[in-house]
Amino acid sequence: MGSLVILDIEERQLDEIQVKALHALANQSWKLIEYGKQKQEFIKVQNMLKRKYVELEKFTSLVSHDIKSPLANIISLTELLKEENQGKLDEETTQYLNYLVESSYSLRNYVDGILSFYRSEHILEKDHENVDLNQLLKGIAKLYDVKEDVIITYPGTTILHHVNKAALTQVFLNLISNGLKYNQKPRRKIEIKYREEEHFYCFEVLDNGEGFPEEEASRIFDLFTTLETTDREGNPGSGIGLATVKKLVDSMGGKVKVRSTPGEGSTFSFTVQRL
Structure with missing residues (x-):
């Protein structure tokens, strides 16, 4: 040798x-x-x-x-x-x-x-960059609030430092889309909340949709898992959107979880590691 x-x-x-x-x-x-x-x-x-x-x-x-x-x-x-x-x-x-x-x-x-x-x-x-959270969410909201029955509220100007903008955008798109699709209410509402912790950016996406039983929360992020529900058009879910959310959040060093009440809506909480 x-x-x-x-x-x-x-x-x-x-x-x-x-x-x-x-x-x-x-x-x-x-x-x-x-x-x-x-x-x-x-x-x-x-x-x-x-x-x-x-x-x-x-x-x-x-x-x-x-x-x-x-x-x-x-x-x-x-x-x-x-x-x-x-x-x-x-x-x-x-x-x-x-x-x-x-x-x-x-x-x-x-x-x-x-x-x-x-x-x-x-x-x-994708490269990490500084992102204006308000501008990012404003662009997403424009895709959905064109209908009169949709109301989307989100935080004011806040700069997120060194985050994966593409991944974060995809997470919000999936969660907001789900909150609107699986919602039979005459007025569909999405509220996005934000706060900072020492090591994480923390987000919540709240909807007033149909919700689901608490015991389903543990498996809702599994790939190909559906809750046997249909969207506003009568189409069943694929069980892929929330699995993608979990995959992206995990890659950003965070965690995702959900709280839900049947008939009242759901709250999806996720974190992104601060670098």
Whole structure:
């Protein structure tokens, strides 16, 4: 493997302490060599996983395109069939066509959710930056409060230092979207709260939606877990959105949890580590 040589101008006898010191130095050198070998193996495995991930991403994109294209055709042709035969189809046939459209939309949303979950890896690679929380939430609110029955309130100007803006935006988008979709109230409300702790930024997203039993809170963030509820359009959930939220929050060094009361609404709380 190699040798460590110590030279002197005359022959000397090493005492016991010096011998032990050389043994300790040799052991330390051996450990460094082993650590170096392990690091090289780790780099090889890491590079292999990166290549596999790229291949998987290409595959999912291809499959999603191949699935969504015929789904779009099914939806458009079914709607056309209903329109051209309006008044000619009996109630049962019309119901079957409606089921076909609803199922197609559900599958499309499911595919979109899977892609969003795996593409979140790219979001985590984004650079950290200083973010004006008020401006970030104002931009998100504009996407949803165009309807008269939607009210979204959020904090004033607050600067968050060195955070992943893309990941934080995706978390808010998912939580706000859920709070509005699964809400049958005539006036849908979302309230966002914020406070700072020594090591974390702390957020709460409150809605006045349908809520769910407390015992469901422990599994609601699991991938593909749904609560057998439907949104305002009658579509079932995919069980991917909240799993993505947890994945992103965990990556930002925080934690996410939820409190909910059936019929009254839910409060999603999450933290982001201050760097």
